[in-house]
Amino acid sequence: MKRFEIFIHSFSKIMANLQIRELSCRQSQEKHRLEGIAVEATKIVEDEVRGLIRRRGIDPSRHAAELRRLIEAAVNDYADRALLGAVPSLGHAELARQLVFDAVAGFGVLQPYLDDPNIEEIWINSPTEIYVARQGKTELTPLRLTAQQVRDLVERMLKSSGHRLDLSSQFVDAALPDGSRLHVVIPDITREHWAVNIRKFVAKATRLEHLVELGSLNQQAARFLGAAVTTGLNILVSVATQAGKTTLVELFVGEYRYT
Secondary structure (H helix, E strand, O other): OHHHHHHHHHHHHHHHHHHHHHHHHHHHHHHHHHHHHHHHHHHHHHHHHHHHHHHHOOOOOOOHHHHHHHHHHHHHHHHHHHHOOOOOOOOOHHHHHHHHHHHHHOOHHHHHHHHOOOEEEEEEEEOOEEEEEEOOEEEEOOOOOOHHHHHHHHHHHHOOOOOOOEOOEOEEEEEOOOOOEEEEEOOOOOOOOOEEEEEOOOOOOOOHHHHHHHOOOOHHHHHHHHHHHHOOOOOOOOOOOOOOHHHHHHHHHHHHHHO
């Protein structure tokens, strides 16, 4: 009798766990379904905003305030239609506004990482392997793109630089509008995917004395380096990747100009 009770208890626990897993699976599926609807809705608003921009002849890169007003009106209009059941629900309106702005005036899904002051570098090794360097540490992002989306992003980034990528020019090094450096390599140089690297321009210090204030350099070293720069001595900078070589050289230039 006791064994039977133990069996019943164990069986009940197993069934309860199965029910919990099934519920969790359903909740996850519903979450993905709602996210998919929100993405579809945001894309509809984005297309409407792009149409308004073309008709009014607005340059998104130069008229950010006007673009935000257009997006605000488009999102509000869409939300009214969604209440009537004419279109899918938009979800979080504020997030939708920012996503549309980033897609139209910025670099889409990469824009939040470009705007983050703690991120120094972005790599796209493949459409499903996108990394960032945040305060010196490398992180894999949750972004998942298609090969076409990567190509579209690169073409948008290169639009203002005058550079191009094709079979005759499979490597490009260009500057983004904010001063960040863009490096792109495509097959056959790479094995399969387009490889993208963005080294952000992060201006945290402009003089050697600022490094002293930040605790990155002591006063004696700052004076020595400053004197070496102003007297024209040769200086070799050799440190690990992402340790700040470019920043230090820029500070040397700033020190020379200041004096």
